[in-house]
Amino acid sequence: MRILISLVSSSTTTGLHLLSFSRRLHTKIPPFSTLIHHKPSPAMAASEDSLRRAKLDKSVMEKQLQAAVNGNGPDGSVNKEAFRQAVVNTLERKLFYIPSFKIYRGVAGLYDYGPPGCAVKSNVLSFWRQHFVLEENMLEVDCPCVTPEVVLKASGHVDKFTDLMVKDEKTGTCYRADHLLKDFCNEKIQKDLSISAEKAAELKHVLAILDDLSAEELGAKIKEYGITAPDTKNPLSDPYPFNLMFQTSIGPSGLSPGYMRPETAQGIFVNFKDLYYYNGKKLPFAAAQIGQAFRNEISPRQGLLRVREFTLAEIEHFVDPEYKSHPKYSEVADLEFLMFPRELQISAQSAKKIQLDEAVSKGIVNNETLGYFIGRVYLFLTRLGIDKDRLRFRQHLANEMAHYAADCWDAEIESSYGWIECVGIADRSAYDLHAHSEKSGVPLVAHEKFSEPREVEKLVIAPVKKELGLAFKGNQKKVFEALEAMNEKEALDMKASLETKGEVEFYICTLGENVTIKKNMVSISKEKKKEHQRTFTPSVIEPSFGIGRIIYCLYEHSFYMRPSKAGDEQLNVFRFPPLVAPIKCTVFPLVQNQQYEDVAKIISKSLTAAGISHKIDITGTSIGKRYARTDELGVPFAITVDSISSVTIRERDSKDQIRVDVEEAAPVVKSVTDGHKTWADLWANFPHHSSVSVED
């Protein structure tokens, strides 16, 4: 059985809402909710509880982790941390990443990519471009990080992109209110053996609904439980919203507020019109952007997973809301992988393998285009080296989605921190384009030209100004607007009532009262018109990739330890596929010797010419040590010069070696690093070399 995490608390446990904007807004702003579930139904509460218990159980995953690290402690969670520590130590020692500004004691939530990390990132991004932008002919754009307030006002970030914060009333230190409550509940449940079953159930319930608590509710809970500042035990302020955007000022006047963008998507939306024209006014098309995004977290946690600056890769696929099929859907329809639809979550089951086409045809996944992207994301992640058994697509619950979203799935990857949202794939309907159309006054719409004019029946609501004026005087405008705003059903109901009864009660929300509408005040009819085209706001399907999170999970999935030959040491290895490996190949003269060094340099030159990143090491260190050093960097191949005519090529994980001529070395390595050949192909075609003796 796989680890399950309670539905709602998973988002706080794993920091889920970092990526998906819709959820973030949702969790913060009650008006966006479509479900209020502070008081969950009994069924929900039961499932929460069973999920929670399942989470606390020791899982298969943890057993795997135990096996991966030295020393199996009795408590699974310790081993998870030991495993993480082993990975993180290797990553830091090898400069995959470096806490930023370390010599100045660093800044929480800011990290540098050191040389191998930077190469991994660059490889992941190149593959992303190949897999998405090039394959799909997407329109890639590159917009600035500095963004004027008006744009983020329209998108809702200025008003609603907040976390609730409390302050230590004496020292002013700030904390995330939900973190404190969460820590308190977890601490009690796990360590306080004296609490009653009833109390424990209550605390678990609080954890489950944590993300949905309002400022007032959070504040009340903090007071009720007597939670104080962790470091000083001082009393805490009431929770209040803190905007997570880094604010700045554009230009010298101080009068133009700006922000560092919290996501790259808005840069695409505001360019919709130009991109639509560039694409020959055809739908669907996708635009894409890779770039930095910024979120001024109150108190960053979880190392590389929740940071204040990170690289996002986002796609906005614009589609006619009436035709959400996808021409290349059949290419992914047969894929089968772990999916975790809404209903499995609610009924406390676990994710299960489902064929994509089954999910789409049964309507579990809302439409073909959304399904197509889910399939493409699956291929992208697994080709990078993400373990397919620790990757699942989890559907958002109704209460997690913004009201406008049609459907939303997160690619979650299991790591030592739990299941981490790494890619959000949302059908955001027409929300974003609408918002910017409204704020900017520039219509962001598409047209469908009909091959021949179509006759359409259109509802025409014509309020009669004069009669409304006589009847409602100063309120006539509000009544007029309310009549015009009726949807088809409301209008036809009114028409029927007016025809039968001559008048009807009508609620005007802007007045907050009912008025009486009479037959002479409005004419409602259906008219036939010839139309040459349709004008509509496209829907957008948005796959959004947290590149840093994907890379961190990839590190965990790629890491393993194996004993040294002498058995006295555990050696670290990253099993990166060549596509991802920061360096594709090393070149080692077996012993220090001018002739071997010359051969090594010739090979190095050909590798450079072929564009293969490599490292040459002519130090006198033992070959075994040199292999071990580069295994720790995940270098897949090592060329060892042990003669002047031929050399060996060693594969990292099997440690198998083949022998090739000097001139062949670079082309052979190229064939296997650019994916034209596999190691198995080479193994079948070149003489094998056995020299296990040299590895120590």
Add this chain to the structure above:
Amino acid sequence: MRILISLVSSSTTTGLHLLSFSRRLHTKIPPFSTLIHHKPSPAMAASEDSLRRAKLDKSVMEKQLQAAVNGNGPDGSVNKEAFRQAVVNTLERKLFYIPSFKIYRGVAGLYDYGPPGCAVKSNVLSFWRQHFVLEENMLEVDCPCVTPEVVLKASGHVDKFTDLMVKDEKTGTCYRADHLLKDFCNEKIQKDLSISAEKAAELKHVLAILDDLSAEELGAKIKEYGITAPDTKNPLSDPYPFNLMFQTSIGPSGLSPGYMRPETAQGIFVNFKDLYYYNGKKLPFAAAQIGQAFRNEISPRQGLLRVREFTLAEIEHFVDPEYKSHPKYSEVADLEFLMFPRELQISAQSAKKIQLDEAVSKGIVNNETLGYFIGRVYLFLTRLGIDKDRLRFRQHLANEMAHYAADCWDAEIESSYGWIECVGIADRSAYDLHAHSEKSGVPLVAHEKFSEPREVEKLVIAPVKKELGLAFKGNQKKVFEALEAMNEKEALDMKASLETKGEVEFYICTLGENVTIKKNMVSISKEKKKEHQRTFTPSVIEPSFGIGRIIYCLYEHSFYMRPSKAGDEQLNVFRFPPLVAPIKCTVFPLVQNQQYEDVAKIISKSLTAAGISHKIDITGTSIGKRYARTDELGVPFAITVDSISSVTIRERDSKDQIRVDVEEAAPVVKSVTDGHKTWADLWANFPHHSSVSVED
């Protein structure tokens, strides 16, 4: 004769100081100057004048521009602008770039790269990585943009990264003080025919020294000339410094000021220690970083050249100051290109072709490593498609360099705006590492281990505390420190004086007075010691690339117009090399026809598999129009499907076509886009196809 621009005013004309930090600090902070030249020597003044006149002359360059655009006006400068307008119109229409947040009326100095621009940028950066990082085995890092204050305090940016600003006293509108003065002088010189020769000379002199004026001097000139706010004619405030960094706040407390980095270099310097260890504690090595940088310009001008957010690619090559040779220097030594050394500038000559090795061996270029990078930058820029006759390397004048810099050269590219600094290549000595060592307390040093211990003579200065105490009482500490701080020459001079005269006058700058030092107060000796290693702060040689500027200049150098076949239209073409071209290839069925479309789709699939970005156009538009559309995007090759067995490949600039089999199309295009073959190779090996008739 090429255009010459006056020595100093060139930096304002072309916005030179955007990139090179050393100059920027220098021009702003008189204490850093090594030359005060508000009152230039007569020779300098004469050369300024002749350079200025040369600049106003009509140049060969302008004639070329005239030829390039339609209609030759009598005034060269108009044509320059017409040429620029033609380029910029094409760039905007084809979405190479888009003013950011256009639907909200944009923000000055912020631009998006649209699809073709984004592809060009990505190609330029890939080539940069191949040409520099991979070829030189550089350590690439990736640091955050958000930077805490302490780092930029150490680097000097917090205190000194400023421009002088004036405000309209009534409306508060801000202007760059030097811009207003410059505009005033230019206007007078160019349009006011009534001014005397004397007055004209004065104004030219002001332009020449503009960058060196202090706030007070600028303010005085503005008052003297009666300059008012351009829009309102209101009086202006006195000039005052405005810091050009975007400021923000890190974390929720509001107590940790931060800035958006103004350059990427500091992220490398603070990591020096880790990178040095990563490199096996060996020098030289280079670190590199590509990333966004931010400068909150007071009033951005010059379109894409002076912007508020831009991509920098920076290299910090760390080297032992005693060994500045470079192992690969011989690979570039024979290159010959336009250089503009200091002495040519001062003597009012123009840049001339010099062989790199001549410049290095004569000491014109300070050292081999600096020379090596100049050569590599030349290769990089010309391979991108920069015209070698409009590229020069200009040495900084002594007064342009910071006091610590050993030498500095700018790669300047000629554009319609004049000569633009696009790459700065500076030997910054140990300045940056020193500054961060001092501020952080972490020694950023390197060691050279001697193969056997060396006997070194060391100067030992031992002030005698007791005697100093008796003689100087409360001032003893300052005298003690001043004695210890003497350099070798000063100490040996003092030793000699003390031995002959028994006492000596000694100036203590911290006291501001002379004191008398007697023989018994200090012992100065040279002692022999055995040393096992040297500890030193490495010098850094910094090539810093303004990617956006390079790309803009590349657009201008690549743009040309040619008549349509009917002769009724001028068609725009970008002659990008395949390396740079945003799309490598198009696929066109000659006529709308299912069979041809199928062939086109098969070819498109093979191109995608080969990683070649391309565009397929199956509209019924005439083939000539389709060619013209993609010529405007700089697409170098077009595959036209005119049969089901073979197709033609057209080269953009010659419009020549060859015929190849359908299966060969993708591999042939790949061979010529990845640089393994040239068009001439293909032309020699495939049957020619003549179908000029289809181009219109």
